[in-house]
Amino acid sequence: MANFTLKVNGTTHQVEVEDDTPLLWVLRDQLNLVGTKFSCGIAQCGACTVHVNGNATFSCVTPVSSIGNSEVTTIEGLSKEGNHPVQKAWEEVDVAQCGYCQAGQIMNAAAFLEQNPTPTLEEIDNAMNRNICRCGTYHKIREAVALAAKSK
Amino acid sequence: MKTQTGTSRRDFLKIAGTTAGGLVIGFNWFSCDSPKMEVLSIEQVLAQAKSFNSFLSISPTGDVVIYSPNPELGQNIKTSFPMVVAEELEADWEKVRVVQANLDPQKYERQLTGGSGAMPHSWERLRKAGATAKFLLVTAAAQTWNVPVTEITVSKGMIRHEGSGKKGHFGEFVDLASTLSAPEEVTLKDKKDFTIIGTPIKNVDAKDMYTGKPMYGLDFHREGMYYAMIQRAPFGMKISNVEDSAARGVLGVTNVVTFGSSVAVVGTSTWPLMKAKKLLKISYEPDGIVESTTDHDKLFADLLATGKADVKRKDGDVASAFKSAAKIVTAEYQCPFLAHSPMEPENFFAHVQADKVELVGPTQTPDRARQETARLLGIPPENVSVEITRLGGGFGRRLRADYVIEAVEVSRAIQAPVKVTWSREDELTGGAYRPAVRYRFEAALDAAGTLIGYKLRGVGMNAGNTTRETNFPSGAVDHVLIESIDHASSITTNAWRAPITNFLAYAEQSFLDEVALAVGKDPVDFRLELLSRAKTNPVGALGYDVDRMIGVVKMAKEKSNWGKNSSVKQGFSVYFSHKSYVAQVADIEVSGGIPTLKKITAVTDCGLVVNPTGANHQVRGGIVDGMGHAMYTNLTFEAGVPKQRNFDTYRLIRLKEVPEIETHFVDSGFDPTGLGEPALPPTGGAIANAIFAATGRRLRSQPFIEQKEFSDIQLQIKRA
Numbered sequence: 023m024a025n026f027t028l029k030v031n032g033t034t035h036q037v038e039v040e041d042d043t044p045l046l047w048v049l050r051d052q053l054n055l056v057g058t059k060f061s062c063g064i065a066q067c068g069a070c071t072v073h074v075n076g077n078a079t080f081s082c083v084t085p086v087s088s089i090g091n092s093e094v095t096t097i098e099g100l101s102k103e104g105n106h107p108v109q110k111a112w113e114e115v116d117v118a119q120c121g122y123c124q125a126g127q128i129m130n131a132a133a134f135l136e137q138n139p140t141p142t143l144e145e146i147d148n149a150m151n152r153n154i155c156r157c158g159t160y161h162k163i164r165e166a167v168a169l170a171a172k173s174k
Numbered sequence: 175m176k177t178q179t180g181t182s183r184r185d186f187l188k189i190a191g192t193t194a195g196g197l198v199i200g201f202n203w204f205s206c207d208s209p210k211m212e213v214l215s216i217e218q219v220l221a222q223a224k225s226f227n228s229f230l231s232i233s234p235t236g237d238v239v240i241y242s243p244n245p246e247l248g249q250n251i252k253t254s255f256p257m258v259v260a261e262e263l264e265a266d267w268e269k270v271r272v273v274q275a276n277l278d279p280q281k282y283e284r285q286l287t288g289g290s291g292a293m294p295h296s297w298e299r300l301r302k303a304g305a306t307a308k309f310l311l312v313t314a315a316a317q318t319w320n321v322p323v324t325e326i327t328v329s330k331g332m333i334r335h336e337g338s339g340k341k342g343h344f345g346e347f348v349d350l351a352s353t354l355s356a357p358e359e360v361t362l363k364d365k366k367d368f369t370i371i372g373t374p375i376k377n378v379d380a381k382d383m384y385t386g387k388p389m390y391g392l393d394f395h396r397e398g399m400y401y402a403m404i405q406r407a408p409f410g411m412k413i414s415n416v417e418d419s420a421a422r423g424v425l426g427v428t429n430v431v432t433f434g435s436s437v438a439v440v441g442t443s444t445w446p447l448m449k450a451k452k453l454l455k456i457s458y459e460p461d462g463i464v465e466s467t468t469d470h471d472k473l474f475a476d477l478l479a480t481g482k483a484d485v486k487r488k489d490g491d492v493a494s495a496f497k498s499a500a501k502i503v504t505a506e507y508q509c510p511f512l513a514h515s516p517m518e519p520e521n522f523f524a525h526v527q528a529d530k531v532e533l534v535g536p537t538q539t540p541d542r543a544r545q546e547t548a549r550l551l552g553i554p555p556e557n558v559s560v561e562i563t564r565l566g567g568g569f570g571r572r573l574r575a576d577y578v579i580e581a582v583e584v585s586r587a588i589q590a591p592v593k594v595t596w597s598r599e600d601e602l603t604g605g606a607y608r609p610a611v612r613y614r615f616e617a618a619l620d621a622a623g624t625l626i627g628y629k630l631r632g633v634g635m636n637a638g639n640t641t642r643e644t645n646f647p648s649g650a651v652d653h654v655l656i657e658s659i660d661h662a663s664s665i666t667t668n669a670w671r672a673p674i675t676n677f678l679a680y681a682e683q684s685f686l687d688e689v690a691l692a693v694g695k696d697p698v699d700f701r702l703e704l705l706s707r708a709k710t711n712p713v714g715a716l717g718y719d720v721d722r723m724i725g726v727v728k729m730a731k732e733k734s735n736w737g738k739n740s741s742v743k744q745g746f747s748v749y750f751s752h753k754s755y756v757a758q759v760a761d762i763e764v765s766g767g768i769p770t771l772k773k774i775t776a777v778t779d780c781g782l783v784v785n786p787t788g789a790n791h792q793v794r795g796g797i798v799d800g801m802g803h804a805m806y807t808n809l810t811f812e813a814g815v816p817k818q819r820n821f822d823t824y825r826l827i828r829l830k831e832v833p834e835i836e837t838h839f840v841d842s843g844f845d846p847t848g849l850g851e852p853a854l855p856p857t858g859g860a861i862a863n864a865i866f867a868a869t870g871r872r873l874r875s876q877p878f879i880e881q882k883e884f885s886d887i888q889l890q891i892k893r894a
C-alpha cells in the first residue's frame with residue numbers, strides 16, 4: 023500500500039492503494055466517481071476514458087502510480103452544469119441507447135475537439151474509432167461530434 | 175374510441191391517495207401563468223403526489239410522475255412508455271418526471287424486457303392509465319366549477335371551461351380527483367390527435383447519462399458492502415481441488431468462498447480481486463461432455479445426415495415434388511457461438527438477511543431473479559425485493575438470473591451485503607451464448623422456375639426448435655418439409671437478441687437469393703411472386719401478414735432504387751419477427767475491382783411509431799448489430815473454454831465499419847409492435863446477397879471475414 027495525492031476535477035484527494043491499481047478503480051471504488059465506466063479493462067473499448075492533462079486516456083490500464091501531479095478530469099468534472107459543448111451536442115442529437123459507453127465517448131470527443139477544433143469528418147471517424155458502442159449509436163456519435171465542433 | 179378500463183386488472187388497482195397531498199411550500203404553485211416556477215426535486219414531488227394508478231401520480235404542483243415498470247436497456251422504454259401515458263392524460267411533457275419502478279407484481283404485469291414485447295403488451299394499458307386519470311381530473315374540475323363535464327377541454331396539463339372562462343392546472347384538482355372512483359370505461363384519443371406520440375421526445379435519462387450520475391448496477395454502492403469476483407468452471411467440468419492461499423494473501427481480499435463449481439474472491443474493492451482471481455489454483459475434472467468447436471463441426475454434419483428430427487411442418491408431398499423438379503438447389507449455412515457482450519458486464523448486489531433479501535442491479539427479468547432467489551433460499555418470493563437499475567445493454571444476457579443467484583450465494587456465505595462484478599473475460603468465458611447452428615436448405619423448381627418444393631433441416635443446441643415453421647416462405651409453396659434437431663450441449667446457451675432468427679433470417683434470405691438467381695429471376699420479383707401466391711392461395715398456417723410483408727418489400731424496392739443503377743450491386747432481404755416487418759437493401763459499388771459497401775436502406779412496418787428518434791435508434795442499432803456479428807465476430811471453444819476472452823480477439827464492430835443507413839417507416843395504421851429486435855435479422859442476408867452480386871462469392875458461414883470465399887475480397891465501408 024502507498025499513499026497517493028491525486029488532482030481530480032480540480033480537487034485534491036488522498037488515497038491509499040497498491041501502486042499498480044488502475045486509475046479507473048481508484049476513481050470508482052475510492053473516490054466514488056462512478057461516471058467513468060469499466061467494460062474491457064484492456065484498453066480496447068474506451069468506456070473508461072478520462073482526461074489526464076487534457077489527453078484522452080484509458081484509465082483501466084493507467085496505474086495510479088503513473089499519475090503524479092497530472093490533472094485528472096472525469097465526466098463528472100467535464101463541466102459544472104453538464105453544459106460542455108460536447109455534452110450539449112450529445113443531448114441535442116439524443117445519442118444514447120443504453121448509455122453505458124457514452125461517458126467515455128464524450129470524454130474522448132471533448133479531448134479530441136480541444137486539440138482539433140475544426141476536424142474533418144474523416145478525422146472525427148479516426149478519433150472516435152477507439153470507443154466501442156455495443157448498441158451501435160455510431161451514426162449519432164459522428165453527428166454529435168460534428169455538431170459540437172460547429173457549436174464551439 | 176371507447177374502451178373498458180378493466181378496473182379489475184392489477185394495473186388499475188384503484189387509486190388511493192397513499193401519500194400526503196396539498197403541501198404548499200412558500201410560493202405560488204397554483205397558476206401556470208405565474209412566472210417561472212421553481213423546479214422541484216423528484217423527492218419533493220413524490221412527497222406530495224397522489225397516486226392515480228400504478229403508472230401515474232400527480233402532485234398539487236401539477237408535476238406528473240409516471241412510473242416505467244419495464245427494465246430500460248437502451249430500447250428507450252423509459253421514454254416511450256411515459257409518452258403514451260402523458261398523451262392520453264393530455265399532460266404537459268415539460269412537467270412529466272419519469273421514475274423507474276421496482277419489481278411489483280401486484281401493480282404491474284409482464285415487468286420484463288425481452289422479445290420486443292413491452293409496447294404491444296402495454297400499449298392499451300398505458301393509454302387507459304392516462305385516460306382514466308384525465309377523466310377523474312376533468313370530473314373533479316366540473317364538480318368544482320359546477321359545469322357539465324362535456325364542456326371541459328384539456329390540453330398540456332391545463333383544464334379549461336370555455337363558457338365561464340375558468341381554468342386551472344392538474345394539480346388544483348388532484349385532491350378531489352383522487353377521491354373519485356374510476357370509470358367503467360374511458361374514451362381514448364383518436365390517433366390523428368396525438369401531440370406527444372410520434373414526436374422525437376428526448377431520452378429522459380440524457381442529462382444523468384452525460385454527466386456521469388450513478389445509475390447502472392455497477393455504480394451501485396452501499397455503505398459496508400463487500401465486492402466479489404468469481405472464477406467459474408469450464409463448461410462440462412467441475413472442481414476437484416481449490417488452492418487459494420496465494421489469493422487470500424492479496425491485500426484487500428477478505429475471504430474466498432466456494433459454491434457449486436464456482437470460487438468467489440471477496441474483498442473491499444475491485445482491483446485486488448482481479449489480481450487474486452489470477453492467483454487461484456483450481457483443478458477441474460470432467461462432469462459430463464466437454465465440448466470443442468471442432469467437435470461441433472462433425473456433430474452438425476452427422477446430425478444433419480442421420481439425426482432424428484422433429485417434423486415441424488409438412489405441407490403436400492415433398493418427395494414427389496423433388497422427383498418431378500426441373501431444378502434442385504441445395505445449400506448449407508452455419509453460424510458460430512456468440513456472446514452477448516453488453517458494455518456493462520454482469521453484476522448484481524445482494525444482501526441476504528434473516529428473513530429477507532435485497533437485490534439491486536441490471537436485470538431484464540426482475541421477477542425471475544426474485545423467484546430463483548426465493549427457491550434457492552426456501553423463502554416466500556415476497557421476501558425478496560428487486561430494485562431495477564438502468565442496464566448497460568442486455569441483448570438477452572440479462573434474461574437469466576445466474577449472476578443474481580451468484581450474488582445471493584456469496585452474500586449468504588459471508589453474511590454481508592455484496593456486489594458481484596464480472597470482468598469482460600468472465601463475461602466472454604462464463605456466458606450463456608447464442609448457440610452455433612447449421613441449416614440445410616433444398617429447393618425444387620419446375621420448368622417455369624416456380625418454387626414447388628422447399629425443405630429446411632436445422633441442427634441447433636439447447637434451442638428446442640431452431641426453425642420458425644410458420645415464417646415465409648411457408649404458405650407460399652405447395653410442398654414443404656421443415657425439421658429441427660436439437661443437441662443437448664454442456665455449454666450454457668440462451669436467447670440472444672432476436673433468438674434463432676438472428677441467424678435463420680440470414681440463411682433463409684441468402685438461400686432464397688440463390689434459388690431466384692438459379693432460375694434467372696430477380697430476387698425481389700421472386701419474393702413478390704411467392705408472396706402473391708401466399709395471398710391468393712395460401713398453403714397451411716401462416717405466421718405473418720402477407721400484405722404487410724408485401725408493403726415493406728415494395729417500399730424497399732422503391733426507396734433503394736432497386737436495379738435502377740447498373741454500377742450499384744444490391745442485395746435484398748426481408749424478414750418478419752416479433753410482430754414487425756423489415757426489408758433491407760445493401761448497396762455495394764465496385765471500382766477498380768474493389769467493392770465498397772455504401773449504404774443499407776431499411777423499410778420497417780412496426781405499426782405506429784411512438785418515438786421517431788427511438789425507432790431510428792432501434793433500426794440502425796439492430797442493423798449495426800446484425801452487420802457486426804455477421805462480418806466480424808466469432809466465439810470458439812476448446813475443451814469447454816472460449817478462446818476469445820476479451821475485445822482484442824472477440825471483435826465487435828467499430829464506428830469506421832458502419833455505412834450509411836437510411837430508414838423508412840410504413841404508415842400501416844396498426845398499433846405499435848416490437849422494434850428492439852426485428853431490424854437485426856435481415857441485415858446479414860442483405861449484405862451477403864450484395865457481396866454475391868458484386869463479387870460472385872456466396873458466403874454461407876459467419877463471420878464473413880473468416881471465410882475463405884471472403885479472404886481476397888477487400889470490402890471497403892464508406893462512412894455516411
Ligand code: FES
Binds near residue numbers: 067068069071
Ligand atoms: S475499460 Fe478501459 S478501454 Fe475498455
Ligand code: FES
Binds near residue numbers: 123155517
Ligand atoms: S449506448 Fe449502449 S454501449 Fe453505447
